[in-house]
Amino acid sequence: MRITIFGSGSGIPEIGKVQTCVGVELDGKMILLDVGEGASSSIAGSGIDVNMIEKIFISHTHADHFIGLPRLLQYFKWRNRTKPIEIYLPAKHIDAVEKFLAFLYIFRDRFDFEYKFLPLPEGEFFAIENLKMKLFPTKHLKKYKKYTELYGIETVSYGYLIEEVTNDGVNLKSFLFSSDLHSVDEVKDYLDGLDLLLIECSHIEIEDIIDVVSDFYIPRIILTHVSPDKDLTTMTEYARAKFDMNIQLAYDGMKIEL
Numbered sequence: 001m002r003i004t005i006f007g008s009g010s011g012i013p014e015i016g017k018v019q020t021c022v023g024v025e026l027d028g029k030m031i032l033l034d035v036g037e038g039a040s041s042s043i044a045g046s047g048i049d050v051n052m053i054e055k056i057f058i059s060h061t062h063a064d065h066f067i068g069l070p071r072l073l074q075y076f077k078w079r080n081r082t083k084p085i086e087i088y089l090p091a092k093h094i095d096a097v098e099k100f101l102a103f104l105y106i107f108r109d110r111f112d113f114e115y116k117f118l119p120l121p122e123g124e125f126f127a128i129e130n131l132k133m134k135l136f137p138t139k140h141l142k143k144y145k146k147y148t149e150l151y152g153i154e155t156v157s158y159g160y161l162i163e164e165v166t167n168d169g170v171n172l173k174s175f176l177f178s179s180d181l182h183s184v185d186e187v188k189d190y191l192d193g194l195d196l197l198l199i200e201c202s203h204i205e206i207e208d209i210i211d212v213v214s215d216f217y218i219p220r221i222i223l224t225h226v227s228p229d230k231d232l233t234t235m236t237e238y239a240r241a242k243f244d245m246n247i248q249l250a251y252d253g254m255k256i257e258l
């Protein structure tokens with residue numbers, strides 16, 4: 001499995017950084033995890049064939065994880081995409097997103113490919129052949145609970161747990177992308193046996209990540225979604241020296257082979 005970090009930026013806009021978007025590729029097929037602002041430019045710059053993108057998952061509809069979607073659909077059109085695509089969103093937001101696209105003059109019948117919005121799947125499922133996925137809930141959105149009744153919005157966000165398996169279901173590689181968290185404890189149950197942890201460092205502190213992660217052996221840890229107001233140099237050096245942790249910062253265009 002190959003992971004491409006198309007967008008490593010945090011919610012705070014920064015020159016030269018695209019917001020959250022991660023591609024996971026296996027056997028020539030790719031899924032996207034979140035599509036933040038600028039994702040289409042980053043994907044265009046990577047030169048990939050847009051037809052290889054099979055499915056898109058949106059962990060929550062904060063703009064830095066979602067607002068790149070309309071531009072990405074348009075980019076697909078301009079690159080003559082014909083293959084249908086499934087886009088998974090929080091169920092409660094699907095109708096609003098359909099309406100929003102109409103106000104951006106994005107209409108299905110003007111596209112040569114079909115796109116379908118579907119609710120985020122529950123439990124384990126295969127995103128593509130040999131790529132097993134599970135979305136785990138996080139409390140990142142809990143501060144919006146008071147708006148649920150008035151606006152009918154979702155207040156559960158999700159992280160992504162992804163496994164490459166053989167045809168017989170044997171695990172080959174495991175990867176977790178946290179998306180946005182409320183607390184580092186939300187990933188704790190899934191850390192054992194991971195080959196790669198891609199974890200955000202905007203809403204949680206690096207000290208807490210190191211504290212929790214140091215109890216596990218994870219061959220590679222990458223910090224993404226790092227606020228530009230944070231300098232993580234001292235703490236990453238500390239983690240390397242004290243725990244022999246293979247810890248790095250993500251950058252746009254970063255590729256990881258697992």
Ligand SMILES: [Zn+2]
Nearest residue numbers: 011062064180
């Ligand atoms: Zn975010």
